[in-house]
Amino acid sequence: xxAGPSQEEIRRQNLGALLRFVHVRGQISxxxxxxxxxxxxxxxxxxxxxxxxxxxxxxxxxxxxxxAGRPSLVVRASSELIYAYAASVGVDRISAARIGLGGVxxxxxxxxxxxxxxVTPLREFIESMEASVGPxxxxxxxxxxVCGLVRREDGVVRLGPHLGWLDQPVGEALAEKLPDLxxxxxxxxxxxxxxxxxxxxxxxxxCSNIIYVYSDVGIGAGIIAGGRRVTGHGGxxxxxxxxxxxxxxxxxxxxxxGCWETEIGExxxxxxxxxxxxxxxxxxxxxxxxxxxGDAEAQAAVRHVGDWLGFGVANLVNIFNPELVVFGGTxxxxxxxxxxxxxxxxxxNALAACREHVRLRTPQLGDDAALLGxxxxxxxxxxxxxxx
Amino acid sequence: xxAGPSQEEIRRQNLGALLRFVHVRGQISxxxxxxxxxxxxxxxxxxxxxxxxxxxxxxxxxxxxxxAGRPSLVVRASSELIYAYAASVGVDRISAARIGLGGVxxxxxxxxxxxxxxVTPLREFIESMEASVGPxxxxxxxxxxVCGLVRREDGVVRLGPHLGWLDQPVGEALAEKLPDLxxxxxxxxxxxxxxxxxxxxxxxxxCSNIIYVYSDVGIGAGIIAGGRRVTGHGGxxxxxxxxxxxxxxxxxxxxxxGCWETEIGExxxxxxxxxxxxxxxxxxxxxxxxxxxGDAEAQAAVRHVGDWLGFGVANLVNIFNPELVVFGGTxxxxxxxxxxxxxxxxxxNALAACREHVRLRTPQLGDDAALLGxxxxxxxxxxxxxxx
Numbered sequence: 001x002x003a004g005p006s007q008e009e010i011r012r013q014n015l016g017a018l019l020r021f022v023h024v025r026g027q028i029s030x031x032x033x034x035x036x037x038x039x040x041x042x043x044x045x046x047x048x049x050x051x052x053x054x055x056x057x058x059x060x061x062x063x064x065x066x067x068a069g070r071p072s073l074v075v076r077a078s079s080e081l082i083y084a085y086a087a088s089v090g091v092d093r094i095s096a097a098r099i100g101l102g103g104v105x106x107x108x109x110x111x112x113x114x115x116x117x118x119v120t121p122l123r124e125f126i127e128s129m130e131a132s133v134g135p136x137x138x139x140x141x142x143x144x145x146v147c148g149l150v151r152r153e154d155g156v157v158r159l160g161p162h163l164g165w166l167d168q169p170v171g172e173a174l175a176e177k178l179p180d181l182x183x184x185x186x187x188x189x190x191x192x193x194x195x196x197x198x199x200x201x202x203x204x205x206x207c208s209n210i211i212y213v214y215s216d217v218g219i220g221a222g223i224i225a226g227g228r229r230v231t232g233h234g235g236x237x238x239x240x241x242x243x244x245x246x247x248x249x250x251x252x253x254x255x256x257x258g259c260w261e262t263e264i265g266e267x268x269x270x271x272x273x274x275x276x277x278x279x280x281x282x283x284x285x286x287x288x289x290x291x292x293x294g295d296a297e298a299q300a301a302v303r304h305v306g307d308w309l310g311f312g313v314a315n316l317v318n319i320f321n322p323e324l325v326v327f328g329g330t331x332x333x334x335x336x337x338x339x340x341x342x343x344x345x346x347x348x349n350a351l352a353a354c355r356e357h358v359r360l361r362t363p364q365l366g367d368d369a370a371l372l373g374x375x376x377x378x379x380x381x382x383x384x385x386x387x388x
Numbered sequence: 389x390x391a392g393p394s395q396e397e398i399r400r401q402n403l404g405a406l407l408r409f410v411h412v413r414g415q416i417s418x419x420x421x422x423x424x425x426x427x428x429x430x431x432x433x434x435x436x437x438x439x440x441x442x443x444x445x446x447x448x449x450x451x452x453x454x455x456a457g458r459p460s461l462v463v464r465a466s467s468e469l470i471y472a473y474a475a476s477v478g479v480d481r482i483s484a485a486r487i488g489l490g491g492v493x494x495x496x497x498x499x500x501x502x503x504x505x506x507v508t509p510l511r512e513f514i515e516s517m518e519a520s521v522g523p524x525x526x527x528x529x530x531x532x533x534v535c536g537l538v539r540r541e542d543g544v545v546r547l548g549p550h551l552g553w554l555d556q557p558v559g560e561a562l563a564e565k566l567p568d569l570x571x572x573x574x575x576x577x578x579x580x581x582x583x584x585x586x587x588x589x590x591x592x593x594x595c596s597n598i599i600y601v602y603s604d605v606g607i608g609a610g611i612i613a614g615g616r617r618v619t620g621h622g623g624x625x626x627x628x629x630x631x632x633x634x635x636x637x638x639x640x641x642x643x644x645x646g647c648w649e650t651e652i653g654e655x656x657x658x659x660x661x662x663x664x665x666x667x668x669x670x671x672x673x674x675x676x677x678x679x680x681x682g683d684a685e686a687q688a689a690v691r692h693v694g695d696w697l698g699f700g701v702a703n704l705v706n707i708f709n710p711e712l713v714v715f716g717g718t719x720x721x722x723x724x725x726x727x728x729x730x731x732x733x734x735x736x737n738a739l740a741a742c743r744e745h746v747r748l749r750t751p752q753l754g755d756d757a758a759l760l761g762x763x764x765x766x767x768x769x770x771x772x773x774x775x776x
Contacts, residue, residue: 005393005398010393010398149739149741149742151741158741159739159740159741208621209620209621209625221707223707225613225616225618225620225625226616226617226618226619228613228614228616229614230613230614230618230708231614231709232597232613232708232709232710232742233596233597233709233710233711233745234709234741234742234744234745235709236709236739236741236742237597237613237707237708237709237742238707239706239707239709239739239742240706240707242706242737242738242739243703243706243707244633244699244702244703244737245632245635246635247633247634247699248636254739255736256702256736256737311632311635314632314644315631315632315703316707318627318628318630318631319609319611319625319626319627319628319631319704319707320618320620320625321619321620321621321622321623321624321625321627322620322621323621348643348644349630349632349644350630351537351547351624351627351630351642352547353537353539353546353547353622353624354537354620354622354624354625354627356622357621357622
């Protein structure tokens with residue numbers, strides 16, 4: 001019930017809309033911007049000039065179009081000049097990237113996750129990437145994706161069970177180590193941010209109702225409903241791994257029993273494949289490979305997990321009626337190996353109306369999704385008000 | 389990524405914001421509107437005058453304030469002049485109301501649901517209420533709440549299992565019977581619309597993340613996340629009654645097994661209370677009453693259902709991290725009788741971060757919620773653009 005904006009607010013809103021368009025779409029002609037944004041040519045020209053003057057976009061003549069007449073100038077986000085740092089903290093690995101406006105990965109680092117402090121290696125990654133930044137470029141912030149429950153209010157990781165984290169202010173700690181470069185660091189859940197990235201520039205582009213199910217030891221989901229992220233009151237939404245699907249199932253680390261995570265998490269797959277001692281992504285992929293090569297025990301394990309995967313997805317489809325379900329992390333490979341089980345269970349358990357338009361897909365951005373999503377968080381303020 | 393609005397769009401946006409404010413808040417002084425909407429006094433005066441000129445609001449001097457100075461005029465929605473018709477189709481009963489702008493129930497009718505045609509009695513309700521409308525009043529539309537899956541695109545009830553409905557265009561049929569009065573009739577799911585009403589003017593006012601669980605034989609939910617209704621790709625979201633909670637449970641009418649509905653629906657409560665032949669709201673309330681009077685079998689039934697009620701709510705709390713869960717329909721009484729089981733199961737099954745701020749509540753609007761929500765649907769277009 002907010003009142004309409006002032007003239008000045010409209011100008012800023014238009015600047016933000018134009019910059020966001022260019023950021024998401026890559027490069028776009030002035031003529032397309034005119035029609036997409038519903039503004040006239042002179043307004044588009046003036047807005048573009050304002051953004052170009054502060055280095056956020058550049059304009060150039062397009063390549064030969066083959067058409068008669070003067071071609072429309074092409075507007076591009078200045079990926080070389082404007083960038084954010086993104087980091088991701090997974091169970092096994094940590095990674096960081098320098099990501100230019102427009103979602104272009106300019107530089108990237110990755111390593112095993114150290115048992116203790118992750119902030120020092122992330123700082124070292126960022127310092128090493130910063131050393132090769134060209135003149136005139138400007139860092140506008142940083143985002144971190146963490147496989148844990150992140151409090152929206154202040155970005156503290158309330159609980160990262162598979163990291164052994166409790167109340168970790170990882171964003172604040174990183175900002176403190178790099179005060180000149182990063183005045184503030186935003187933090188989000190890895191599934192949420194991967195969903196955001198796939199929605200912005202991946203497999204879910206153009207879709208408004210999406211469930212992105214993600215596995216990295218634990219299971220979580222990034223949910224987008226009506227085009228907006230569903231993150232809940234405190235920011236903890238999407239904990240689908242702790243939806244109880246099997247009341248007689250195994251105890252879960254959360255204190256409950258038969259959580260979806262206990263049936264489709266990597267520990268379950270490895271146990272059913274007779275490989276209980278093993279852990280981690282490579283071990284999961286080895287089971288999927290073995291199943292593909294005809295190993296009966298691995299095949300049974302994949303079928304078991306696929307059936308429960310479809311079981312939980314059916315619940316979510318009944319609750320959300322999404323148009324797209326994306327399987328990320330190690331679930332990508334598990335899903336590909338068990339798509340028949342997943343679809344069969346979905347068809348059996350979900351209402352026809354809720355499931356009939358659902359597409360099941362793998363991510364387009366792979367392991368970069370978390371970093372790209374973390375960068376989206378970091379770009380958010382700039383896109384909302386580019387000249388602030 | 390829409391561009392900012394034009395001057396004319398802003399004026400309409402402001403008119404809509406002011407009218408919505410008055411519609412939701414009842415009556416409000418010009419001074420409060422000035423501060424709440426962030427517009428200056430003369431703009432508020434001009435906007436109010438425009439709305440008053442077409443009869444949407446009225447202004448009057450407030451009652452004696454006891455303060456010095458000229459008191460600010462009070463603006464009210466014209467509930468007597470501007471109204472919508474609302475109808476609700478439940479399993480046992482149908483109801484209809486004439487609801488004035490501002491959400492005031494001016495007139496109301498109710499009857500048992502006939503086995504066949506509901507459109508004829510609803511038309512008769514509306515005609516009989518229309519006969520007593522005063523001069524100069526104007527009907528702006530109608531909304532219908534139905535306990536079934538409603539396709540957003542055209543309002544057709546795809547499936548109303550407990551009504552025996554399949555592909556019923558109930559809104560279109562009602563509009564055809566009253567072409568002069570109701571050029572169009574919007575249709576929604578009863579749980580969705582009850583949630584909308586409780587969010588607008590009931591127990592969930594001011595909350596942004598809400599789950600409203602509703603029972604009328606079947607179980608459904610109206611979900612609001614980040615202040616917006618979660619209705620899914622086709623409009624079928626919220627089918628929480630078909631979330632499978634007990635894979636070894638009883639067959640469900642949907643073709644699956646162990647759906648939440650099979651554990652907490654009225655059929656389950658009555659069976660566990662040894663009253664399998666009975667059905668309907670009165671039968672449910674009789675079990676709750678018997679439990680309160682010490683009937684051991686009824687108490688066990690209420691505890692059983694309460695435990696499963698908490699079980700499913702815990703799943704939803706992990707998924708949505710809401711601030712409020714509201715129990716509507718017959719679940720209101722079942723919840724009140726089993727609040728200890730519900731809370732205990734929630735505490736056991738839901739993650740601390742997801743549940744720690746959740747309040748469990750009963751509705752404020754009772755059986756009127758569905759009608760008030762249906763009227764909200766009907767008012768939506770007027771509030772978006774009052775002078776269209």
